[in-house]
Amino acid sequence: MNPSTILLAKPRGFCAGVDRAIAVVNMALDLYPRPIYVRKEIVHNRHVIESFVQRGVVFVSELDEVPDGAVAIFSAHGVSPEVRRQAAARNLKVIDATCPLVTKVHLEVQRFAREGRSIILIGHQGHEEVIGTMGEAPGCVKLVGTVEEAEAVQVPDPERVAVTTQTTLGVDDAKVILNVLRRRFPKLVTPPSEDICYATQNRQNAVKLIAQRAAVVLVLGSHNSSNSRRLREVAEAAGARAFLIDDVAEIDPAWLEGAACVGVTAGASAPEYLVQQVVAYLQKRGAGKVEEVEAVEEHVEFVPPPELARAHAGRTLEEAVP
Numbered sequence: 001m002n003p004s005t006i007l008l009a010k011p012r013g014f015c016a017g018v019d020r021a022i023a024v025v026n027m028a029l030d031l032y033p034r035p036i037y038v039r040k041e042i043v044h045n046r047h048v049i050e051s052f053v054q055r056g057v058v059f060v061s062e063l064d065e066v067p068d069g070a071v072a073i074f075s076a077h078g079v080s081p082e083v084r085r086q087a088a089a090r091n092l093k094v095i096d097a098t099c100p101l102v103t104k105v106h107l108e109v110q111r112f113a114r115e116g117r118s119i120i121l122i123g124h125q126g127h128e129e130v131i132g133t134m135g136e137a138p139g140c141v142k143l144v145g146t147v148e149e150a151e152a153v154q155v156p157d158p159e160r161v162a163v164t165t166q167t168t169l170g171v172d173d174a175k176v177i178l179n180v181l182r183r184r185f186p187k188l189v190t191p192p193s194e195d196i197c198y199a200t201q202n203r204q205n206a207v208k209l210i211a212q213r214a215a216v217v218l219v220l221g222s223h224n225s226s227n228s229r230r231l232r233e234v235a236e237a238a239g240a241r242a243f244l245i246d247d248v249a250e251i252d253p254a255w256l257e258g259a260a261c262v263g264v265t266a267g268a269s270a271p272e273y274l275v276q277q278v279v280a281y282l283q284k285r286g287a288g289k290v291e292e293v294e295a296v297e298e299h300v301e302f303v304p305p306p307e308l309a310r311a312h313a314g315r316t317l318e319e320a321v322p
């Protein structure tokens with residue numbers, strides 16, 4: 001049996017931080033001669049990266065690959081102060097595309113460190129956001145990724161502990177870890193507002209709704225995208241068979257056998273055209289009905305860095321009035 005109904009999660013795809021990071025690179029491409037250098041992937045999506053490479057962006061792992069004085073963009077995941085120091089020492093022209101919600105977590109870590117607290121960061125080892133956040137207070141931040149690690153973590157003074165969170169965690173998983181930490185450290189200080197960002201939470205809520213009705217859920221997103229991987233896990237926990245795919249070409253038709261209803265969503269770094277390609281594929285296989293299932297309305301926007309926006313507006317004006 002081929003699918004007859006497609007359930008589209010809403011919200012899905014680009015968040016405000018990804019929109020902003022992509023706008024930053026586009027503005028830089030308008031303003032500066034190529035190549036433009038970006039430290040790490042600007043956002044974790046293969047298609048976004050490939051399209052920028054074609055337009056003259058060079059992605060580097062570290063700043064020592066960037067020529068002195070060149071334009072270097074920091075990715076949406078943020079960087080540690082040490083990376084900023086290296087950029088200044090090399091006289092690089094830095095443009096910072098760090099998502100403001102990642103910056104918020106950095107500022108919390110700075111504040112907790114100033115207060116002399118040990119900081120426990122709930123997050124995934126090796127993720128760029130986690131590396132950048134931990135770099136704000138080297139030696140003061142302990143990373144915890146599982147319940148077992150939360151049970152085992154040791155701090156110098158259990159009375160002076162604060163917790164922060166990677167922005168793209170599974171909401172339910174993070175709650176369980178947080179409960180362990182609260183039990184172990186009754187005076188645990190938490191940030192005034194959630195660190196797991198609105199986009200992560202909203203996309204997880206939306207995928208839960210479709211996964212309760214669909215036998216199969218397809219999540220558009222790259223395998224190194226933390227929030228996309230969480231969407232697949234959340235869909236599976238809600239009862240669907242869930243698959244993370246970079247694009248329509250990765251769909252195995254066998255996954256869809258016997259599934260009358262297929263859910264589709266996209267991680268915060270996956271472009272909408274990839275979703276529409278999957279919808280077209282499912283329609284070709286007989287799906288007649290497309291239903292959008294909305295968990296919450298989203299109206300979040302982040303403006304680009306003001307100096308970049310001013311320079312870009314000036315250039316646009318110059319073009320308009322030669």
Ligand code: SF4
Nearest residue numbers: 015017018099167197
């Ligand atoms: S997923 Fe959240 S923290 Fe990450 S870029 Fe998007 S809005 Fe910012």
